[in-house]
Amino acid sequence: MSSETQYTNVSVFTADGVLFDMDGTLTDSIAAVEAAWTAKAEELSLEPEEVIRATHGRRASDNLMELVPGLRKEHVEKEVEKFEKTILAFADTPPHSRKSSFASNRSPSMTNLSTRRSSLAPLTPATPASNTPDALRRTSIQSNIAETLNFTSYKLSKTTISEVAVEDESPFDEEEAEDIIDMSVRILPGVRKMINSLPEHKYAVATSGAKTYCHGCLNRTGITIPKVCVTADDSRLLRGKPFPDPFLLAASDLGIAPTRAVVFEDSPSGIKAGVASGATVIAVCTSHTRDKIENIGAHFIVDTMDQVKVEHLEDGQLRFTVSH
Structure with missing residues (x-):
């Protein structure tokens, strides 16, 4: 404006x-939030678009109680904390370009987003794995992030992408914009x-x-x-x-x-x-x-x-x- x-x-x-x-x-942090709910929807074999629409603006505890079968009240707090850490992990993932794989797999007939996601090569986790519990948890989160980054790229607007290009002092290519994923807060x-x-x-x-x-x-x-x-x-x-x-x-x-x-x-x-x-x-x-x-x-x-x-x-x- x-x-x-x-x-x-x-x-x-x-x-x-x-x-x-x-x-x-x-x-x-809408991109990171939607990525996290997309991952949760996929985990529960639910339609991501419907889950995202139903959960916006409501407490994660209320959403998880409705979505997760058999989730007991005494476990809700722990599940909420785990879910919200996933959102922040998505937000902290550096922007990536999916030009090589995303562009080659894009097709007007590819309307099934799950098919699009599975057709793309996963991103490499940012942190090398080790055998410590904390490292294993980080690797698990990063693996989920890498898998879901491809699936959420269509959510991001060209406005957000152009801002990233300006911050990086790199020329903005509108054709490549759709392939850059930035979920920072x-x-x-x-x-x-x-x-x-x-x-x-x-x-x-x-x-x-x-x-x-x-x-x-x-x-x-x-x-x-x-x-x-x-x-x-x-x-x-x-x-x-x-x-x-x-x-x-x-x-x-x-x-x-x-x-x-x-x-x-x-x-x-x-x-x-x-x-x-x-x-x-x-x-x-x-x-x-x-x-x-x-x-x-x-x-x-x-x-x-x-x-x-x-x-x-x-x-x-x-x-x-x-x-x-």
């Missing part, structure tokens, strides 16, 4: 604090400026990710983990999004009324949770197109946080100016 874009409306209001969702709102537009404009005691994170994933993403993007950070594995939470519980708990920990909070969200389930909490909800079109989130109850819909300005007033309130 150009800085010269003229918006039709400008709205100004005050609040006492901000509650951020994390992934898709502060950070973008990125900070989203306007986020750093937004956080820097807020006093530390005025904002919190309330995410459907557990602590491993949440802290991992924030650390990878240089976002300081706030003192109030409600994650999906918080023992006080009985329900996750789309129920309002995460935002209600975050507001309570922040010492503000939920009706005096501003929620930033990107997913339908998160928007519903924010609305149900009584907060003012600003939806960002970072993971879903506007038509997918415009009829869920959000008070404002913006393309990025660049359209929102926050000022800290002398009386302690926050004044928001939203261009939309």
